[in-house]
Amino acid sequence: MNQHIHPMLSAFEVVAEPNRRRILDLLREGQRPVGDLVDRLGLTQPTVSKHLRVLKDARLVDVEQDAQRRLYRLRPEPLVELDSWLAPYRELWSRRLDALERHLDTMADEPPAPTRRSPAPKRRKR
Amino acid sequence: MNQHIHPMLSAFEVVAEPNRRRILDLLREGQRPVGDLVDRLGLTQPTVSKHLRVLKDARLVDVEQDAQRRLYRLRPEPLVELDSWLAPYRELWSRRLDALERHLDTMADEPPAPTRRSPAPKRRKR
C-alpha cells in the first residue's frame, strides 16, 4: 500500500481550479454520484474522482456510500475562510462604487476634461 | 526585447497565492513603494516585484511612479468576481449554522444518542 502524501490544499487553492468550482456549483443543487458529475462536466471519471479527492481532503464535500456509488454532498463551511478574507475588501469596493456614482452625478454639469491625472502632487524625496 | 507572454491569471488564481494575499492586505492600509513591501514581507525584492506584476496584470493594483520608486495602490474591483461566486454559498452556510443552533436547542431535552448516522434509509437500486 503506497502512502502517497496529498499535501492538503487551502480553500483558496482548492477553489482556484475552475473545474472544482464547477463541481461545487453542481453540488449546490444537492448530492450527486460521481457518474452524474462526469456526465455534466464532460471530464473523464478519473479526473473527476481526483478533484473530488481534493475537495474531500479540504472538507468541502462529504461522501456517502450507496452500494458501488458514492454520493457527494457539499459542505460549504471551509469557504468561510475565503469570505472572511474578502470581507474588508467588500467594504472598499462598495465605497469606491459610491464615489464613482457621486462623481458621475457631478460630471454631468462640468465640461469634458483632458484625460490626465490629478495636478501632479509634488513628489517626495527620501 | 523579449515578449514573455504572461498568461494572465484569474482573480481566483491570483489570490490563491498566500504572499499575494499578504501584499493585498498591506495595500489595504494605503499605497506603498516596493521596498516597503519587501521589508514587511521578508521576501526578496525580485519576488515581490514579480507578485506585483501578477497583481497588476489582474488589475488588482495600480502603479504610480515617484522618481525611481513605484507606489502600488490597491484596486479591489476584480475581487467582486470572487465575491459573486461565493454569494450563493454564503447563504448555505448561514442556514446550516442556524440549523445547528436549533438542533442544539432541541438536543438539550433529549437523551444522548449513540454516534451513528440516520437509521439507514433503504438504498436505491439503479
Place this chain on the structure above:
DNA sequence: CATCTATATGCCTTGACAGGCATATAGATG
C-alpha cells in the same frame, strides 16, 4: 558622466498540479 538607489526582468531549477490511460477495488447480480 560616474555612481547610487529603486525596481523590473531574464534565466534556471525545482516542485507541483492536471489530465490521460491502465488497473485495482468493491458491491451487485445471475
Place this chain on the structure above:
DNA sequence: CATCTATATGCCTGTCAAGGCATATAGATG
C-alpha cells in the same frame, strides 16, 4: 463464482508557477 458496474488509485507526461540569482533599466545626485 464470473461478470458487470461504479469509483478510486497509480504511473507518466506536459505544463507552469515560485523563487534564487544576476543583471538591466531609469531616475537622482554630486
